[in-house]
Each structure stands twice: as C-alpha cells, then as structure tokens.
Amino acid sequence: MERKQMMEGFKEQFGHEADHVFFSPGRINLIGEHTDYNGGKVFPCAITMGTYGVVKMREDKSVHAFSGNFPEVGEITFDIQDLSFKKEDNWTNYVKGMIKYIQEETGELPHGFDLYIYGTIPNGASLSSSASLELLTGVIVRDLYQLDLPQLDLVKLGMRTENEFLGLNSGILDQFAVGMAKKGYAMLLDTNTLEYQQVPVELPDHKIIIMNSMTRRELVDSEYNTRRAQCEAALEQLQEVVDVKSLGDLSIEAFETHKHVITDDVLRRRARHAVYENVRTDRAAEALKAAHLDQFGKYMNESHKSLDEDYEVTIRATDYLARTAWEQTGVVGARMTGGGFGGCCIAIVENGEVERFIENVGGGFKEEIGHEAEFYIAETADGTKEWVDNE
Numbered sequence: 298m299e300r301k302q303m304m305e306g307f308k309e310q311f312g313h314e315a316d317h318v319f320f321s322p323g324r325i326n327l328i329g330e331h332t333d334y335n336g337g338k339v340f341p342c343a344i345t346m347g348t349y350g351v352v353k354m355r356e357d358k359s360v361h362a363f364s365g366n367f368p369e370v371g372e373i374t375f376d377i378q379d380l381s382f383k384k385e386d387n388w389t390n391y392v393k394g395m396i397k398y399i400q401e402e403t404g405e406l407p408h409g410f411d412l413y414i415y416g417t418i419p420n421g422a423s424l425s426s427s428a429s430l431e432l433l434t435g436v437i438v439r440d441l442y443q444l445d446l447p448q449l450d451l452v453k454l455g456m457r458t459e460n461e462f463l464g465l466n467s468g469i470l471d472q473f474a475v476g477m478a479k480k481g482y483a484m485l486l487d488t489n490t491l492e493y494q495q496v497p498v499e500l501p502d503h504k505i506i507i508m509n510s511m512t513r514r515e516l517v518d519s520e521y522n523t524r525r526a527q528c529e530a531a532l533e534q535l536q537e538v539v540d541v542k543s544l545g546d547l548s549i550e551a552f553e554t555h556k557h558v559i560t561d562d563v564l565r566r567r568a569r570h571a572v573y574e575n576v577r578t579d580r581a582a583e584a585l586k587a588a589h590l591d592q593f594g595k596y597m598n599e600s601h602k603s604l605d606e607d608y609e610v611t612i613r614a615t616d617y618l619a620r621t622a623w624e625q626t627g628v629v630g631a632r633m634t635g636g637g638f639g640g641c642c643i644a645i646v647e648n649g650e651v652e653r654f655i656e657n658v659g660g661g662f663k664e665e666i667g668h669e670a671e672f673y674i675a676e677t678a679d680g681t682k683e684w685v686d687n688e
C-alpha cells in the first residue's frame with residue numbers, strides 16, 4: 298500500500314489527519330530454529346513484508362485502533378489505564394500488552410492515540426506478524442512520547458508481551474530480528490548473551506524465495522510450549538552429569554558422550570536437534586561469511602531434516618515444499634523457517650531458475666497437497682522505525 302493511501306485510510310476512519318507513519322518488518326530465519334529458548338544461536342534477517350502504523354496522539358487516555366486488513370472487526374477502543382487481555386479485543390491484545398509493559402518501565406503515558414494499521418505479512422505464516430506488531434507499537438509509543446527506551450528494551454518487552462500477555466513461551470528470535478535488523482544483513486545472534494554480528498546477506502546471483510504452505514500456524518494452540526518443556530526436561534537430566542546452563546552450551550561431542558542419561562527417546566531427540574542445530578547455525582554463518590554458499594545450503598537442508606525427524610515440527614505441506622525444492626535445478630538449499638506446524642519454507646535459488654522453480658514446486662504442491670502455495674521473493678529490511686517518504 299502507498300503511504301498516501303494509508304494516510305487516507307486513517308483520515309477516513311478517524312476524521313482527521315495523522316501525524317506519523319511507522320514501518321515494522323517481518324522476518325525470515327535463515328537457520329537456527331528452536332534454539333532461541335535453548336540458549337543457542339539464530340541467524341535471521343528482517344524482510345520488506347511488514348506492518349505499517351499510521352498514528353496521531355489523542356487528548357484523552359484511550360487508544361482507538363483500526364486494521365485495514367480486518368475492516369469487519371471495526372474500531373477497537375481501550376483505555377491505557379485498563380490493559381487486561383480480552384479475547385474480543387482481537388489483534389489489539391498485542392498493542393495492549395506492549396503499552397502495559399512500557400508503562401511498567403516508564404510510568405503512565407500522558408495520552409492515548411489513534412492508530413490505523415495495515416500489514417503485508419500473511420497471518421499465521423511464521424513470518425512474525427505478531428513480533429512486527431509488538432515492535433511497531435513499542436516504537437510508536439516510544440517516539441510519540443519521547444521515552445528513553447532503547448530499541449533492545451522494546452525487543453525484550455515484545456518477548457514479554459508474547460510470554461506473559463499471550464501465553465506463548467517463545468524465545469527472543471522474532472522480536473530481535475524485527476527490532477534490530479539492518480537492510481542487507483542477517484544477524485548471527487547468541488541468545489544467551491544477546492551479542493550479535495551483522496553478516497552481509499546480499500547474494501547477487503541468487504534470490505531467497507519464501508514458500509508459503511498456506512497452512513495456518515497456530516503456535517499458542519500447537520505444541521510449541523511442549524517442545525520447550527521437553528528441552529528443559531532433557532537439560533535437567535544432562536545437568537546431573539555435565540555443568541551447563543543451557544543446551545546451547547553443549548558441544549556435539551559432549552552431547553554424544555552424555556546423551557544416554559536422557560531416559561526418554563523423545564526427549565533425547567528434542568535435545569539432539571537443539572544441540573546440533575546450534576552448532577550448525579554457527580557453521581552456516583561462517584560458510585556464508587566465507588562465500589561458501591553451497592555449504593550454507595547443505596546446512597539448511599540438514600536443519601530441515603532435523604526439524605522433521607528429531608523435533609517433529611514440520612507438517613506434510615512444509616516437508617513437501619522443502620524436499621521438492623531440494624530436487625530442483627539451481628537450488629542451494631531449502632528449509633522451513635519459524636516455529637513450524639505449518640507456515641513457510643525458504644529456498645535459495647539461482648536467479649535464472651526462479652521462474653521454473655516456482656512453477657515446478659508450486660505445480661507439484663497443488664497436486665499433492667490440494668491447494669495453492671504462495672511464493673514471494675524476500676528482500677531484506679531495516680528494523681522498526683518511522684517511515685520517511687523517500688524509502
């Protein structure tokens with residue numbers, strides 16, 4: 298959507314002009330899945346699909362929010378002095394959670410605001426539409442009221458919103474990627490220390506293709522929290538024989554030596570994924586830095602297999618996308634991205650093969666799975682900030 302259209306959407310809804318427009322990206326994770334709550338590494342970049350927020354401060358203490366994506370839901374209104382989770386408040390629960398935790402840090406906000414949002418991330422596609430909205434809210438509130446809140450604090454409050462307000466025990470991957478990203482780079486983040494390196498991800502001869510299985514992911518309702526609990530249980534057993542704080546502290550050798558203390562096969566496989574994926578992520582980032590793209594692709598494929606066989610978070614549709622992608626000409630690697638249980642896969646494909654790739658994978662998918670997949674070419678983006686006209 299154009300900036301002008303969004304300003305008009307705001308005016309139509311609220312009857313007056315807006316003051317500012319903000320943009321918050323979505324993300325893809327290149328590798329390092331289900332490692333962020335295990336003290337491991339992740340390697341995401343932000344993408345140009347994201348959430349726009351058009352805003353004007355109000356005189357009173359209420360927030361009036363409208364989404365151009367869900368006009369049928371209508372305008373949702375709440376008071377910044379009463380920020381409890383309410384199912385009927387729909388998508389604005391993410392906004393409420395952020396405001397609640399910001400106020401806990403900085404004191405009550407002087408005013409509310411009118412907010413019109415429009416998102417280009419398909420919902421439930423594992424491209425972080427929730428983190429995008431959380432960070433959008435955080436940056437809007439911070440900038441409107443000139444609060445002294447560094448971006449990293451907003452990232453942490455975004456995760457808190459997810460964990461405490463929405464009840465998903467996620468790690469920091471999504472909020473960090475959305476909040477801290479730099480166009481042209483992926484971030485190798487150590488979720489234990491929050492130290493990170495920016496690694497250039499410009500691939501002149503290739504495109505990163507996002508393949509949407511169009512099978513909606515419902516993380517809160519899914520087994521995400523169970524996976525985390527299983528990793529914690531496996532860690533507890535390992536801690537009886539090795540001195541580690543998280544699965545991310547274990548080398549492959551140490552894991553192989555001590556894995557027999559994990560009594561349950563399922564728990565052992567969950568831990569094995571976390572340990573191997575963490576090591577793989579480090580190695581993959583090194584491969585990319587050294588321009589060994591083929592090696593990077595092999596790590597992507599291994600990552601997908603591990604998420605399928607050991608972690609069991611892929612589904613038939615995402616397995617089909619990744620595994621069919623592996624067979625195509627000009628493909629460096631492919632894997633699911635994000636939490637799993639549906640959502641998207643990514644593939645790195647030679648420029649000249651992109652069209653044929655989409656035709657082949659898309660055609661086969663329709664036949665095998667029964668509905669159309671969608672394909673997008675990923676472009677990297679900066680983290681959440683005010684959107685100025687020349688961008």
Ligand code: GAF
Nearest residue numbers: 330331467468469470635636
């Ligand atoms: C979801 C979660 F929100 C992230 O924290 C991360 O665990 C991811 O799944 C899996 O890597 O996106």
